[in-house]
Amino acid sequence: MTTTLKQALKAHFGFDSFRSKLQEDIVKAVVRGDRDVFVCMPTGAGKSLCYQLPAMLAEGITLVISPLIALIQDQVDRLKDLNIPACSINSKLPAGERRLILADLESSSPKLKLLYITPEMVASPSFQPCLTGLCSRGLLSYLAVDEAHCVSQWGHDFRPDYLKLGDLRARLPGVPCLALTATAPKNVQDDILKSLRLQLPLSFASPVFRSNLHYDVIFRELLPNPYVHLHAFITKGCGIVYCRTREGCETVAYQLTKLGVLAKAYHAGLKAGDRIEVQNDWMQGKVLVIVATISFGMGVDKPNVRFVAHWNVAKSLASYYQESGRAGRDGLPSSCRTYYSAKDKEQISFLIRQEVTRKQVSTSTGDLKCMRFYKSQLLCRHATISKFFGDKTPNCAGACDYCSNPKVVRAQIARAAALSTRTQAAQSTEPKGPFGFRPDLYEGGRKGYGFERYDEEGGSNSDEETRQRKKEFSDLFKKQMNMRKVNVDNDFLAHANIILEASSQRIPRLTVKAREHCLHLLQEALHGHQGADDCFNSDNLTVAVDLEHAVFKSSKSSNLYKAAVLKKVEEMKKVAAVSGRDDEEKTSSSETKKLKEEAPSSSSSSFTEELQGFTSASEVYSFKRKRVGAGQRGSSNPFQTAKDLLEATRDQSGSNQWTESGGFSNNTSGNSTESAAKKETNTDKSVAVTSSIKARANAAASLNSPTKGSRALTKKQQKLAEAAKTSRNISHYFGKKQTKNESQEPETLTELDGTLSCSTDVNSEDITEQQHPPVTVELADSSPVTDDMRAKRDTSPPAKRSRPADGTSRRVTFNPTVQERALHAVNEAPKPVTLKEAADIVVRCLDPFYTQGKFATKELFKSFARYLSHLLAEGRNRGRGQVKAEAKALIKKFFSKVKRCESEVDWKHLKTPQSSQTPADRLYG
Numbered sequence: 001m002t003t004t005l006k007q008a009l010k011a012h013f014g015f016d017s018f019r020s021k022l023q024e025d026i027v028k029a030v031v032r033g034d035r036d037v038f039v040c041m042p043t044g045a046g047k048s049l050c051y052q053l054p055a056m057l058a059e060g061i062t063l064v065i066s067p068l069i070a071l072i073q074d075q076v077d078r079l080k081d082l083n084i085p086a087c088s089i090n091s092k093l094p095a096g097e098r099r100l101i102l103a104d105l106e107s108s109s110p111k112l113k114l115l116y117i118t119p120e121m122v123a124s125p126s127f128q129p130c131l132t133g134l135c136s137r138g139l140l141s142y143l144a145v146d147e148a149h150c151v152s153q154w155g156h157d158f159r160p161d162y163l164k165l166g167d168l169r170a171r172l173p174g175v176p177c178l179a180l181t182a183t184a185p186k187n188v189q190d191d192i193l194k195s196l197r198l199q200l201p202l203s204f205a206s207p208v209f210r211s212n213l214h215y216d217v218i219f220r221e222l223l224p225n226p227y228v229h230l231h232a233f234i235t236k237g238c239g240i241v242y243c244r245t246r247e248g249c250e251t252v253a254y255q256l257t258k259l260g261v262l263a264k265a266y267h268a269g270l271k272a273g274d275r276i277e278v279q280n281d282w283m284q285g286k287v288l289v290i291v292a293t294i295s296f297g298m299g300v301d302k303p304n305v306r307f308v309a310h311w312n313v314a315k316s317l318a319s320y321y322q323e324s325g326r327a328g329r330d331g332l333p334s335s336c337r338t339y340y341s342a343k344d345k346e347q348i349s350f351l352i353r354q355e356v357t358r359k360q361v362s363t364s365t366g367d368l369k370c371m372r373f374y375k376s377q378l379l380c381r382h383a384t385i386s387k388f389f390g391d392k393t394p395n396c397a398g399a400c401d402y403c404s405n406p407k408v409v410r411a412q413i414a415r416a417a418a419l420s421t422r423t424q425a426a427q428s429t430e431p432k433g434p435f436g437f438r439p440d441l442y443e444g445g446r447k448g449y450g451f452e453r454y455d456e457e458g459g460s461n462s463d464e465e466t467r468q469r470k471k472e473f474s475d476l477f478k479k480q481m482n483m484r485k486v487n488v489d490n491d492f493l494a495h496a497n498i499i500l501e502a503s504s505q506r507i508p509r510l511t512v513k514a515r516e517h518c519l520h521l522l523q524e525a526l527h528g529h530q531g532a533d534d535c536f537n538s539d540n541l542t543v544a545v546d547l548e549h550a551v552f553k554s555s556k557s558s559n560l561y562k563a564a565v566l567k568k569v570e571e572m573k574k575v576a577a578v579s580g581r582d583d584e585e586k587t588s589s590s591e592t593k594k595l596k597e598e599a600p601s602s603s604s605s606s607f608t609e610e611l612q613g614f615t616s617a618s619e620v621y622s623f624k625r626k627r628v629g630a631g632q633r634g635s636s637n638p639f640q641t642a643k644d645l646l647e648a649t650r651d652q653s654g655s656n657q658w659t660e661s662g663g664f665s666n667n668t669s670g671n672s673t674e675s676a677a678k679k680e681t682n683t684d685k686s687v688a689v690t691s692s693i694k695a696r697a698n699a700a701a702s703l704n705s706p707t708k709g710s711r712a713l714t715k716k717q718q719k720l721a722e723a724a725k726t727s728r729n730i731s732h733y734f735g736k737k738q739t740k741n742e743s744q745e746p747e748t749l750t751e752l753d754g755t756l757s758c759s760t761d762v763n764s765e766d767i768t769e770q771q772h773p774p775v776t777v778e779l780a781d782s783s784p785v786t787d788d789m790r791a792k793r794d795t796s797p798p799a800k801r802s803r804p805a806d807g808t809s810r811r812v813t814f815n816p817t818v819q820e821r822a823l824h825a826v827n828e829a830p831k832p833v834t835l836k837e838a839a840d841i842v843v844r845c846l847d848p849f850y851t852q853g854k855f856a857t858k859e860l861f862k863s864f865a866r867y868l869s870h871l872l873a874e875g876r877n878r879g880r881g882q883v884k885a886e887a888k889a890l891i892k893k894f895f896s897k898v899k900r901c902e903s904e905v906d907w908k909h910l911k912t913p914q915s916s917q918t919p920a921d922r923l924y925g
């Protein structure tokens with residue numbers, strides 16, 4: 001057997017020998033095929049070969065499940081380079097190619113050896129006939145599950161869709177299954193075996209210790225100039241600097257470049273094309289340093305990475321091991337360094353707590369150990385990592401800072417402790433939020449907590465798919481919860497039904513931002529309570545975090561959570577007032593009022609602080625639903641729970657209605673203006689509002705075509721229309737928070753922007769902007785457009801057809817005509833914007849570009865915003881809609897010429913638009 005294997009190894013992969021005895025043993029076990037196999041080997045140890053070589057020796061096809069399309073692409077490309085027939089079926093594949101692949105798979109002797117597929121795709125209905133066909137013809141040789149730790153909720157990369165693989169495995173009894181991971185402590189390993197239902201698995205796990213990696217930790221706050229320090233470190237060669245935020249990446253890359261090392265930023269805020277370019281440049285060595293969020297790296301197989309620096313601490317030891325492990329895959333000495341900062345610690349603690357609650361498990365020891373690892377550890381770093389993964393203490397032999405010089409480590413910890421005492425008072429004067437950081441800039445994955453690396457994949461392309469996924473996941477979730485015998489209350493399960501990824505949030509619709517706001521209130525109240533000056537000192541923070549967390553844990557809905565926070569705040573203020581310190585109360589109570597007024601998920605602060613990339617998909621859904629229900633119940637209480645809404649919708653329009661409404665800003669809303677109006681005439685008119693969707697749709701209809709819509713106007717709709725008329729300028733409400741005076745009819749107005757989102761693109765943007773990274777809405781997306789997407793577009797309503805018919809761009813097109821029509825229906829002449837309003841609009845439009853690092857400095861960004869505002873507002877009689885369209889067009893024009901704004905000269909070519917032409921004529925024509 002050995003000779004045959006070796007020959008095949010050479011013939012197919014060009015390797016003379018196995019990388020290790022372990023690799024050889026695994027391949028042999030897989031080829032024998034009598035048992036399932038579990039593999040846990042460090043990154044770069046050659047896991048892929050463990051299924052790729054057996055795949056080549058087997059008759060049929062090996063199905064490989066991998067979590068990311070990008071990762072799959074990488075593997076497939078590598079195999080193709082080796083002339084190995086491999087391919088992938090995924091949502092991004094053009095229909096023609098997909099057909100060819102399916103035809104091969106259906107043929108009597110397929111040429112394909114390895115088929116890579118995401119967990120979503122393997123479970124999708126469209127793939128089932130193919131799978132069944134292969135299976136019944138005995139052509140499925142292996143099922144390989146790569147990155148298997150994604151199946152574990154206790155792992156650091158939990159991916160709900162991986163849970164489906166257990167069912168898949170059970171459906172393929174005769175097919176040997178192979179699960180592979182690089183990072184799995186014991187509990188995660190157990191979870192993998194159980195969740196994937198491996199049959200009598202043979203486990204192969206190699207020690208995690210990698211003697212060629214040198215680990216050390218530097219306290220960033222002790223450095224006179226951290227960038228210079230980092231610069232000295234990275235001159236070791238080619239490497240990666242990990243930052244937690246996109247902004248961090250941009251800044252570090254800029255600073256390093258300024259210091260003379262070509263460094264480029266990589267994060268999900270960049271266009272796909274730019275990301276690929278950066279990655280390629282780095283892979284080819286044209287760029288030495290890639291400064292990236294954790295969205296970069298999985299599956300990147302660059303052998304000569306000489307260093308991995310963490311500018312911000314990693315979330316957990318498992319993450320850290322995996323991320324730092326990208327260094328030294330060639331076995332040569334390489335360095336892994338973390339720049340620890342106390343600020344990071346606060347942020348991380350908060351996020352860890354959230355995640356712990358989310359997963360409903362006790363604090364992961366890995367997370368805590370990770371903190372200790374950085375902050376106060378007086379131990380060998382390799383030993384800590386090995387112990388965490390359940391290995392014996394390795395022989396570090398000086399491959400970490402502690403083993404090479406414990407005194408230095410000890411001294412550093414002491415200095416940091418001294419510094420922390422000194423700076424506590426200074427910190428209190430910082431005019432920032434409780435964390436002094438911008439969660440909006442965290443790299444956001446589907447789960448939206450800023451740590452997940454699966455933020456790259458396009459995800460579901462259609463509402464149908466999304467709905468399907470929601471349902472599947474909710475079923476699966478229930479099943480898993482039952483399996484685990486976790487006491488899940490019905491409330492939670494009801495929520496699981498309506499959110500895309502129930503696990504992403506324990507309390508639906510409660511955004512991280514809202515929690516931070518509450519935390520801030522608690523901190524303020526504590527300040528009043530304690531009467532100390534250091535409102536935001538770390539003790540205060542700790543108490544506030546504990547309070548907040550306790551409330552979070554005990555609240556079942558966003559409403560209850562907020563009510564409980566407010567109660568606590570009031571209580572504390574009472575105490576403060578009694579002790580004669582109510583001078584702070586004004587601010588506190590105005591904040592409190594604000595909290596009461598605002599929708600739970602909406603931002604309380606200026607646009608620059610709005611959530612960008614930090615909102616999970618589920619939050620976006622619930623955000624929309626809130627509007628649905630708010631109108632229905634006739635209540636002005638903005639704190640409705642998703643469950644309330646669910647029930648309300650069920651009561652009134654049957655259970656399916658709810659799901660339908662899920663996508664109302666896209667599909668459902670698409671037909672709303674016409675079809676819903678028709679529907680309405682068919683229903684019993686004496687019934688008040690049968691469904692808020694209809695109400696919305698009819699209001700939209702009445703705005704766009706008053707005669708048609710008014711025939712079927714219910715009381716509710718009349719109210720809506722009236723409110724629309726009496727409002728001087730409806731656009732004023734778009735994407736803007738209502739102030740108390742403006743919102744005599746808060747729900748009506750909320751509904752109105754919902755309504756208008758049905759009829760014009762620009763309004764749906766406005767709504768999305770409150771929650772979504774503007775980037776995703778505003779920018780051209782260079783990712784390929786699938787036929788499915790095109791087909792969907794073709795069936796979209798006229799207003800949406802203003803998009804290019806060739807389907808080359810996914811840009812959300814602004815349609816000024818539609819916008820104007822909508823406004824005219826209400827108000828003949830749009831109210832001209834003031835300079836301040838123009839500035840508001842401009843900054844909103846421009847902010848995503850700033851976030852992406854398209855401005856060298858913040859000053860430039862501000863200056864450009866000022867310039868544009870004057871350009872668009874002064875001496876011109878323009879409505880909001882027009883100004884917005886022009887702002888966007890000008891910005892677009894600007895960035896078509898300027899890649900990154902470096903100086904004020906860059907925008908001198910931009911001229912005031914002429915009033916005779918439409919903005920579209922001028923700029924696109």
Ligand SMILES: Nc1ncnc2c1ncn2[C@@H]1O[C@H](COP(=O)(O)OP(=O)(O)OP(=O)(O)O)[C@@H](O)[C@H]1O
Pocket residue numbers: 015016017018019020023041042043044045046047048049181182299300301
């Ligand atoms: N027997 C071998 N001889 C030489 N090189 C090998 C051998 N097996 C694998 N390699 C190479 O080692 C590198 C790492 O392999 P691979 O990508 O499979 O690692 P991995 O364990 O899957 O890592 P990760 O956890 O990052 O996915 C690849 O470049 C691969 O070609």
Ligand SMILES: [Zn+2]
Pocket residue numbers: 379380381382383396397398399400401402403404
């Ligand atoms: Zn050591």
